[in-house]
Structure formats: structure tokens, C-alpha cells
Amino acid sequence: MALLEIKNMRVEFPGRHGTFTAVEDVSLDVNEGEIVGLVGESGAGKSTIGNAILKLLQAPGRLAAGEVWLKGERIDQLSDHEMLNVRGKRISMIFQDPMTSLNPIETIEYQLVETILTHLDISEAEATRRAIDLLDQVGIPNPAERIKQYPHQFSGGMRQRVVIALALSVEPELIIADEPTTALDVTIQAQILDLIKELCRSRNLGVILVTHDMGVIAETADRVAVMLRGKLIELGPTQQVINAPQELYTQSLIAAVPPSNKKIDRFPKVATEDSEGSALQNFDLSGHWLVRGDTYSTGGKSLLEVKGLKKRFQVTNAILARNRTYIDAINDISFDVQAGETFGLVGESGSGKSTVARVITGIYPATGGTMRFAEHDLTSAESRAEKQKVRRDIQMIFQDPYSSLNGRMRIGSIVAEPIVVNKLAGSTEERKEVVADLLELVGLGKDAARKYPHEFSGGQRQRISIARALATRPRFLICDEPTSALDVSIQAQILNLLKDLQDQLKLTLLFISHDLPVIRQMCDRVGVMRHGDLVEVAETEMLFETPQHSYTQALIGEMPKFAK
Amino acid sequence: MRTNLMVSVTVALLASTSFAAANTLHWARAGDSLTLDPHAQNEGPTHALAQQIYEPLVLRDMTGAYEGALATDWGPSPDDPNVWIFNLREGVTFHDGADFTSEDVVFSITRAQSEDSDMKELLNSIVEVRADGDYTVEFVTDGPNPILPANLTNLFMMDRGWAEANDSVDVQDIEGGEVTFASLNTNGTGPYILVSREPDVRTVLTLNEDYWGIDMFPLDVTEIIYTPIQNAATRVAALLSGEVDFIQDVPVQDLDRVASTDGLEVITAPQNRVIFFGMNQGAADLEADDVDGANPLADLRVRQAMNLAINRDAIQQIVMRDQSEPAGMIAPPFVNGWTAELDAAVSTDIAAANALMEEAGYGDGFSIRLDCPNDRYINDEAICQAAVGMMAQIGIDVNLAARPKAQHFPLITNDETDFYMLGWGVPTYDSEYIFNFLVHTRTENRGSWNGTGYTNEDIDAMIVSLSSETDLDVRNATIASIWEEVQAETLYLPVHHQVLNWGMADHVETIVDPEDQPRFKYFVLN
């Protein structure tokens, strides 16, 4: 008998625009000691299933139909009060973001002991002992001291361990892990996944691993269930689903995952909702406004040259200069970018890669070092106008499509703004025309101009920011994690688009990402950053095949292998 | 000075809804006394409190008639018209036990004449005060002064020894921000002794067992607890809820409510105060009007028209709820020089008024600002508002500016207003007092409250003559003729005589003092 059985689950969210069915007729079972991966893109309803099992659906969501059996006992009809003995005690949950999953103003001890005493009838001393050794089991060094600390004193990975400890505190039979590693760096991710695997085996736990990351699935899950718009469309052993997907959607999904082991030219087309794809094919750019931008003779030299760049931020202030504390976000790094190439910067969060982007673009002033762009010295004190002219040639695409567009402006004006500000268009007509072309170019169609950002999906928004960036006719495009917030299929389209644009417009790209497979697909050369240092620069393939620096080796070793 | 633990628990409980000792009187009015130094302020509430503790030589009883206090009898010296002789009451002691003798009188008068005294203007006719034995005092004046006693009714006697011992010989210099022993402590001969005092909060007095008049007056009230309550509504509420037994200024609209409440009564009497409007006729052109190069108020016809426009009966009936006596002259009835004929209120005649305006060439009217206090006289602001409506009837567009007295009065004394409300009380009960301040041309020491800019040398001369004229008939004749001129000029627009109303628990029995100064020794409790 399966540990958990879900029979024809249906979850509905009644709203003003009719009832939205988040999960439709899903049947699934999980056995003891088995990890079932629940994969799908955002909005597929994978997390909803987890919440529905524990009856933690956000109002007004409700379990409209279906049954949930735990060890042959039906739990979907239990009262809220009875559920208290299921939650945490028999089924636990791990949330995505360890930073927000813990009560910031209580000690770890308090939160653990509280949970334990809620479910087990034991003395506080015992509970504390138990808590300490839980922390030990999830791999937190000298737990006896650290248990006294507050969440903010733990690093992200350590926090997720604490979260897991909390989830395990009363030996549940099933754990629902909802994107447990999405917020973590690749090295940590691997450790956490191993921990989960290990616990699952040693304690014979059932685990439902909810994630959007095929790599994670491939690494961790025994069986995988693929979801699309609330429906479970394919279910089977992980290897089989990955290597021989039955459903078209699954195939496209897998096709869209950047392979970690080889470089491919373009991602295959994927059939999903907003797959406008790029309109570049039927678009003749010769003599178009877009290519009429000012050109530079780099005279064989690199287009961008960064020497000994430094950036330090003040953390805490103090009366005496020596008491002030700083962090060096960038620590004396040097590299250069050749015209027309794609230079990658890879590193974990806090490695300073995004800071580099902002220093080059001049959003942050550099603390030291020099930057040369074509024949211009970016660090010298040129006239504002002069700087402006150069800056215009360096544009950027940002990470978060939701905060990178001004929600109060129509798409038309967003894309037109650079042209207006820099007076790049001769007439209003020309401007309108250019905007329309740009929107076509990024594959949105000119009608988008009249709409507002909130009417678009994340992928479309990234296309809009690309259009905006192109509107200054830049030579150099910095992509700061342009796809990390997107679903894999969308990511594929955006990456394709970037490649197309680069070819058509002879753009030079600085591509920043934490995602090694993506880096491998996009870049000609890669620089590896860590704690503000540039530890290694190499041709992409060489870097992946024969990493020199130990850290690079660790990174590449830890990255989720996904290959068919 | 603060109540200590013992006292505060032993004194009757202010806020207790049940009455404490039946002979304790809870007394409330809008304002508090400014200082305990009897010569430092010449102001109603201050005197009202002092009256309980200190005593003058002579005072007026509740009916306004002279009555010996610390003097038993007095009169002009038979052989020198410039001398008044006062015979003092014997066997009077101060609260600290010291005897009251002529030297105390000499001391007190001299003190009251000193630089910082606020009473000195009342005494400027006195050149010397000399003791003739322990119980006789002679006042020497710069000329015959027929009404000297009238200037002494608020002039309180202090103990020389006490003052010297506590270096309070000099009057407290309030403006200089001085604090003296006498401004915080008292030692009078009066019927009540100060127990404790927190300015603006609570003052407790208790009966003086050794009072000379202990057998002459009712003295039913053995303890007085005095609490100033500014907010009229709160004050009335306190009376209605029985927390106080006696309040001095009942808003006229609340009289019926108080009177009709069981256990409460209201008594009223004409007050020694007349309310009127002043007009700046002196200026060549007015600041706050819309007439350029001319001063409409300088035209007698305009002033007469305004006088005719005021509907005094309506003000009496609606604004004052009959708590006023329409006035025809700016002297209260008690005052020497007042006559019923002069005081007959002009009856409203809009037609005639408009005719006069026409004549004066202001047929289309003009606009002007009326300055008005809003915290000084009974319903002052409401009266002014009513006036605005009445002036509108004859085409005068009045823009009303009501201000706290602190901001209103400077306008008058600094000639910053063209049309203003003023009220006047006459402590001396003699017209001379009015003339000195309101009619005489503004000079160093006369006419300080004459904001009309009116000046007339003959009248000034007549006014000055009053202070030294011994022949009362002649003097009264002069007074009459000055009044004639004032009325003819329509110097002021009289509105009404205020009526005082005291609200009290009906076990309290008293009559209203025209100067609004309750003297609790007369009060009967039953």
C-alpha cells in the first residue's frame, strides 16, 4: 500500500472572473523511501497540490473533488483541528525561500522546541536535546551553540537546513518539498538535495519534490510527474521520462533545458502559450534606423577593457573612519571584451557579478581601476554630455521582468523613452515607426505599444526590456541574469532571441548568470567570479572541460547534470 | 504653594459629588486672581479674592452704599478743605495677630502710591497721609477732593510690620517678573484666611475666628474653595452637577436651565458696567474703510445714523435674553452724573438713519472694520455680530474682527481701530472717572482709553477742573454740561448696561454686588 495516495484531486479558486481550476483530476501516489518529482512551469499547479494535501490552500481555494489517503487513512475530510495532528507530525512541508520561512525574532531553539512540544508529550529538556541532535543530523556544525542563535545569523544554506530540521522534528512519514533549492546557490543546492535524498533513504521517508528545474529532478527524483495547466500529463521513472518523453509538451520542455554537457546553436522551438518566437527571419535590417547608430573603430583593440576595477560599499557607519566597515563587492578585477563576442560572468550570489555590470554602466561609480570603452575612458571625468553619448552605447537587460518596467507607462512610451531622451528620431512619425519595428523585432507585434506592462507575462516583459535597450542603438548589451526569473521554455526563447539579435545587429554581449548550462550555451569566453575576485577566465568549452581553478572545478562538479 | 498630604486629604473633596461640610462654599468663575499682593493689580478677580482676605478703610455694601470697614467714620476736615479725616476701627488684628493701627494705613497708602503699584492712578490727588494718634489718619490732597472715599474702596490695608519683616514693603513688580513674599502669602484683617493656593487651579480660604466683625455679619460660610473654570460649558456643568455651589458668570442662555434645576437659583442685578461702541472721528482718513481721503465717522450725521440703526431692544431680547438694560449714555446708573433722561435709549429708526446717511453723502454706504473682543464682556462677540447686521441696514458694510481681549485692547490704546467695542466700569461711582479715560484728549496721564480721537480744549479744561472743585453743585453742573457735549457729539454709541447674574445652590443666600465682587461674609447658608 502506498504511503500517500491522491485520487482525482481537483482544486478550484472561485474568483470574480469565474472559477479557476488550478488542479484538475490529478491522481498520484508516493511510496515510502521514494522521491516523486513534481515538475512543471509556473502556474502548472504543482505547488497547489502540496498545499491541498495539507489543506493549506490560500482562501478562497478549495479541494473541490478527489481523495487523499495517508497510509490507508483518508485525510482530506479531516477537520482543521484533526489536521493539526497530520501537519508536521505525519506530513511536513519545506518552503522555497529559507530567508522568509523562519520567524525572524525567535531563536532556532524556540521554534524547534515549540514544534516538538506541540506534537510530542515530552519534557522541555528532552525536546531541546532532540532539537540539538536534529540540527546535527541536518549537518549544522556545533549545534549546541548555534541553536541559541536567531535565523538572520545563519547563511541561506544553513537556514534551509534548519527548515528541514523543523520539518523533520517529529519524524513525519511524508515531506513535501516545494522548490527547496530554487533560492540557493548551485553548490548549496547540491548539498541540500543530497541531504534530502539521504534522509529519505535513512528514514524511509516519502518525498514529493516540487520544482521547475529538470536538472534537480534528474539528479534527485525516482519518479517524475509532469504537470501542465493543472493536469498531470505524464508520469514515470525519471530516466524514462527524460530520455523518452511520451507527451509533446514533455518533449518540448526537455528540449528547452540547456544541456550541461554540450553547446547547441539554438534551442528547438517549443510550443507553449506565449511562443511568439522572434520575427527576425522576415525582417530586413539593412539601412534600418537600428543599424544607423554611431560606429567605433576599435582599431583591433578590444571593445571594452577593464583594468584593476574596484568597488567597495560602506556597511556600517561610525565616527572614526577606522571603525567603519566595508565590503569589497569587486576586488581589483581585469578583463576585456572583444567586439562582437559574448563574454560571460558566472558566479554565485554575492560574488559581485551584477555589481560589475552596474559599475560598467555607471549606475555605481567605481572605487578604483580604469574602464575603456572603444576609445573612451569611462572612468575619466568627461563632460556629462560626452559620458551620456558613450553610456547610450552600453545598455542593460535586467533580471526581474516585473520591476524592470515602469508599470504606469504604456509599452509604447517605455520603448520610445530612450529615443525621446536622446533625440534619436527626426520626427514623431519616425519615432512611432521605430518603436513599432522594435516591438516586431523582439516578437511582440506593434499592437503591444498601447498596452501596460501588467498585461504581459514575464517572458514578454523581458522582450520589452530588450526592445527598450535596443532603442538607444547600443553597441554593447549587458544581460544581468536575463532569464533566471523565467520558465525554462520561455528562457529558451529569450536566449534564442538574444542570439538572433546579436547576429543581426553585431552586438557585443556581457552575459551574467549563475546558471552554468545557460552560460555554456551563450558565451564565447567566461570569467568565474567569487567574493569579488575574478578567479578564472577562459574559452567556454575549455572552462567546462578542463577547469583550472579549484573553485571552478567545484562549481562545475556541483552543477546539476542534465543530459539526454 | 501646594497642598501637602495631610491638608489635601482633610480639606473638603472638590470632585466629590456629595457635599462636604455644609458650610463649605465651592466658588467658581472664569478667571483667577492674578496675584495676592493687594496693590499689584487693579483688576476684578484679583480684588474679588483680596476682598475676602484684606479690607479697605471704607467699602460699598452689596447695594453700593458706603460702609465703614477698617474706618468707623470719615469726612472732610472742618478747618481744611484739602484734608480728609478717617477714624479707624479699634481692636482689629491681622491674621498673624498684629494690631491694626494708623501706621499701617500710612504704610499701605504710601505703598499703593509707589512706582510699581497699579493703584496709584486712584491716589494721584493725595499728597500726604499722616497718622494722628493710633486710630486717626489724615489724607492731604492737592486740592479739595470731594470723592476721595470712592477711590479707597479697593485699597487694602496691609500690616507694616509683616511687610517689613518679609521684605514686601515694595509692591510686587509684575512686569519685571518679580516674586515677593506678599505675592504668594497674605496677612490681612479680613474675614477669611488663606489656607492654600495653586494659581488657576484651586484656592482654599477658611474663616478667621478672630475677625472683628465675627458677631456683626452672618459669616455662615466657614470655608471657601475657589476654582477658576474657563470653559463656560464646563463651568455651568459643574454647577448643574452640584460640584460647585456658586458661579459668578453664568452664560445668559443657561440662566433658565440653572434657575429651573432643582436646588439651584439665579439672582441678577444691574452691573456697574456699560457696553458701547467707539468711533474714530479724529483721523483725517480711516485705515479700514473703503472711503478715500475722507473719514465718514468724522461726520456727526453718520454717527447719529449709526446710533439710530442699533436695535437695542432686539439685542436685549435675543442676544442678552433680557439680561441687559438698553443704554442711552456711557455711564452706569450708579454713577454721579447719570440721569434717566440721558440714559433713555435711542429708539431704532432705519428710515431716519438712511436719511442722515444720504445727507452726509454716504447714501451708498461705506465699508469699515469693527473690532470686538470675544472673551471680555457678556456675549461681546454676539453683540458685535448683531451690530454688523444692523449697520448693514443703513448700507454700512461692516467686517467684523473678533479677538481675545489680549489682542483687542491694544488696538484701542494704540489707535489701530476705527470702530470698536468697549465696556466701562466706574469704581468711583463718579463721572469724572469716565471723562478722564474716555473723553479727555489723549495725553500723558489722561484719555488713555479715548480711541475716538475726539479732542476739545474747553471740555478738557472742564474735566480737569472736576478733580479740585469742592462745591458739589458747581461740580455736578460741570459734569452735566460735559455729558451734554458728549451726547450731542454722539461720541460713543451706547448699547446697554450689563446685568450681573450669579448662579448658586439655593441653600446659598445673598444679593448681587454691582461690582461683581461677592463678599462672602454677607452670605447666608440655609
Add this chain to the structure above:
Amino acid sequence: MIYSILKRAVQSVFVLLLVGLVAFSMFRFVGDPVDNLLGQERTEADIERVRQELGLNDPFVVQYWDFLSNAARGDMGVSFRQGRPAMEVILERVPATLELALVSATFAMTLGILLGIYTAIHRKSWISNAILAISLIGVSLPTFLIGIFLIYIFAVELGWLPSFGRGDVVDFGWWSTGLLTWTGLKSLILPAFTLGLYQLTLIMRLVRSEMSEVLKQDYIRFARARGLSERAINFRHAVKNTLIPVVTVAGLQIGSIIAFAIITETVFQWPGIGLLFINSIQFVDIPIMASYLMLISVMFVVINFAVDLLYLAIDPRLRDGKGA
């Protein structure tokens, strides 16, 4: 840590200086003290003499400088009205106001927090909506009107509570309290309620919105997923996190309560500094007015300061400099 405290201190001084300027300059304009000091019978000569004595004829700057240098020595001059050192007069009244302020603050805080929590937990229930709607009446009527109504009902019509004053006070040194006598307590009820009503509404609404935010947090969902009871979640986890931001606002409220006491004290003839202030305005008693303002701002600054420290104390995230 030390830095931020020092920074605060410097800023506080700056605040006080500014208030000092305002406090002083403000009342150089309101009315003319002379006219209140001299009675009916006064001559032009008197006026001149008095102006000289008061230094009212000196240039503004001179007067301000005198004022500051004296204020630094705690000497705010002598009350024109009472002829006693202004500071002495004010300090004598401080207990009354502080007592009133503290009582009404406690009232507003406790009730406000409780109702806030209730309405946050039961967002949709009609009771919460009723509470919210009714509470708005408290802020939709001017305080003085509420006060007068209360007097009318409870003092005049029902005769249950005193309509004015402080009842009997017991003195401990310079401090006097009405909390130890029956009449004192009874006298507190109406003014404290009147004064606290507004703050009550504010705090309740603040708590409500803050707590609704907190209840949306992941750690609450996680706590629920761990099987903690709603009680535990609401009162152990949510409330604590809610109260941290509330502390700041509440602290500031106490400051404004003291200031708003002006109205309440006028209506109830409460012998505190507010009433004193209004009186002193009537009599253009500049030293009192100035020292009142200084006192208020000192209190305000102190409260601000205390709140900052309290904040550091209760929020572990700030304790070790992080994000401070």
C-alpha cells in the same frame, strides 16, 4: 551602534534649537503683554516703562539670544502672569498632564492592540467591520465636542463622574498624583477616555494592517504546516512580529497625546500644562508659552530616543548592528 545613538543625540540638539527658535519667535507676535499687565487706569508713560522693563524694545535677535542663553541654564524667565519662574510653574503642572497622558496612552494601547489583533485575525467577520466603522466615529468628531458630550451625559445628566478638575491629589515631593484617591481616579476617567479615543483608533488600525501583513508571511505558513495551533501562530508568532513596528508609532503617539492634551485639559479644566499653555496664550505670558514648547519638544525628543533604543532591544536583527 554607538554611532547611531550619537547621531540621534546630535540631531536631537538640532531639533531642540529649532524648536527653541520657533518657540520664542512664535509668541513675539501674539498680542502685547503690556495690556494685560496694566489695568484700566494706565497711562502712556506706564506702557513705555513696562516695555522697557520687559526688554520688549530690544531688537529681535538680542531677545532671542537672551532667551537661548537663559534656556540653556533652565531659566525660561519669569511668568508675567504668576510672577514665578516659568519652569517652576510648568513643572508644578507636569504631573497632572503626564498622569493623564499615561493613563489614556495605556488605555489606547491595550484596547487598540487587542482590537487590532482581533480585527486582523477575523478580517472578514462583520464584528470586525463594525468595530472598524464605529472606531471611525472616534476620529470623525472633534475632541472638544466629544468631551463636552461626555460631561453632559456623565456629569450633568447622570451625575456619575466629576465634570472638571483632578479631584484630590496626594503629594510625593514635587510629584502629585490623583491615582491614590477615589475622587482622583473618578476625575481621570472622562478626560483620559476623551484624550485616548483618537489614539485608540490609530493604534488599532495600525496593528490591524501590520498584523494582516505578518499573517501573509512565509514563516506563518510554515508554522501552520508544522501543525502549530492557530492560537500559537497568532499569539506567539504573529503578534510579536506585529508589535515591533507598532512600538515606534505608539511611542510617537505618546508625544502627540501630551500635545493634544491642550484641548482635553481646556474642556475638563484639567490643571495640566496644556491648560496652563492656553491660559498663558490669553495673557500673552511668553515665558510660559516658550517653556511649554521647549518642554514638549524635550519630552518628544526623549521619547523618540527611548523608542529607538527599545527598538534595538526587541528586534534581534538590529541588535548586532545588522541593518541598523
Add this chain to the structure above:
Amino acid sequence: MDRIKRALDSDLFYSYKSSPLALVSSIVAAILIFSAVFAPLVAPHNPFDPGSLNLMNGFSEPMVPNAFTGDTFMLGTDDQGRDVFSTILYGMRISLFVGFAAVVFAMTIGIVLGLTAAYAGGRIDSFIMRIADVQLTFPSILVAMLVFGIAKGITPVHLRDQVAIWVLIISIGLSDWVQFARVVRGAALVEKSKEYVEAAILIGRGPAGIVFRHILPNVLSPVLVIATISLALAIISEATLSFLGVGAPPTSPSLGTLIRVGQGFLFSGEWWILFFPAMTLLLLALSVNLLGDWLRDALNPKLDD
């Protein structure tokens, strides 16, 4: 056209339709404001024209013919013989004018300073916020007296009374700008850190352009909420100030002045002089408050469950 469609379709309008309180209060507020604005058409008398008043009409009870003049008034008359109904309408006009003007005044200062503080940061920021602290030390009453004092000091005697209303507006506004500044600053700091601002910098927008074209539009919704609440607050403050005697002149009374006058007749039986203005004030402030309340919840996405 499609704007209107979008508006009707918006979540805001939806939550409006589905909130009875919001509906009722907005209707009440609308009626009150309308009748105030068109007072001259609605009111039977013009209480501001002293010539038309007959003092003898004073204290007429509602619906009872006056003893002297025989005139009848729906809500009675006040101590000056003014028709209470008309005075309320005209008074509300002044109150609303003062309220709106004060809010606009406060809002302008608050937004400008708030944005400056947020965008400039550093010394300027802390300076502005300290000023705000000082401001908080002075509740509207004190500010009013300060402003009155200064106004009195600098305006010639014959102008002092025309400025009364403006002094009211300024003093209420001055005591109110702080919360605008704080909210705007807070919101602006959030917006400032968003990537679209960085994007704007990159395409070469100057500070002014960024602040007004980009940040400002995004911080307006909290401002709207505050504005509504402070409108109610301003109307109340005006009343309070009038109670303390620094309000609108008695010849052209605001609601506050009416209440101040009326509270004198609480004990004497002429209840209508206080009751009707007080009720109007309550209705006005309450409905505006309820609206603001609803707006706060409706505009706060984090709260809609």
C-alpha cells in the same frame, strides 16, 4: 473610451461595488459636497449677507414659527437669527474649502520633500526628516497659533481678517505634510531600488526626469489614501481650531465655528444650534474616513485575500 472600460473592469471598481460601506459613504459624501458647492442654489437664505438677517428670528425652534416674526425654519435658527440649514451648507463650503486646500498644500510640500529626501538620500534626506521630526513636535493647534502670530505680525491691521482662512489652511497643511513626506519617501525608496529606475538612468534620464516621470507616478496610490484620511482630519482640525478661537470669522462661519457657537447652547435647550452642525460634521468626516479606509485596503495588493 477603453479607459472607461478598463476603469469599470478594474479590481478597484470591483471591490468598490462589492463594499456596501464604500458605496454608502461615497454617496453621502457626494451629496454633502454637492450641496455645499451649490449652497447658493440649495440654501433658502444667504446667512453671509448680514443685511438680510432679522435678529428677532434668533433661536427659532425647528419647524416652529418664530414668536416675534412668525417665520418658520426647517432646522431652526441660531443666536443671530440665521437659518441653521443655510448656515450649515455655507459653513460646510468653507470647511471643505479649507480641508481641500490644506490637503493640497500639505500634499505638495510632502511629495516634493519626500521625493527629494528619498532620491537625494544622505545628508539632505536626514535633514528633511529631522525637519519632519520638529514638525511632529508641534500639533496643528500650536502650528496654527504660530502661523496666526506671524501672520498677525506681518500683515497690516486692516488685512488681518481677510487672511484668517488662509492662515487656517496653511497651519493645518503645515501640521499635515509630514505624513505625506514620510509615506512618499518610504514608497519612493522602494521604487528607487527597482530596476526600471536603473534602466531610466542608463537611457540618460536626468534626476528630475526620473523622479517625476518614473518614481512619482508609482508612489501616488498611498498618497491618495493619506489624502483622503487627512481631508477628514483637516476638517476636524479646522473645527478644533475654531473652538480655540483661531478659526473662521463668526460672520462667515465654518462648520467648526458653528459648533463652537452651538456648544454654548448645549445646556440651554437650543439643541438644534449644536446638534445639526455637529451631525453634519460627523457625517462628512465619517463618510470621507470610511472612503479612505476602503481605499487603503483596496489599493493594498498585499491584503486582498
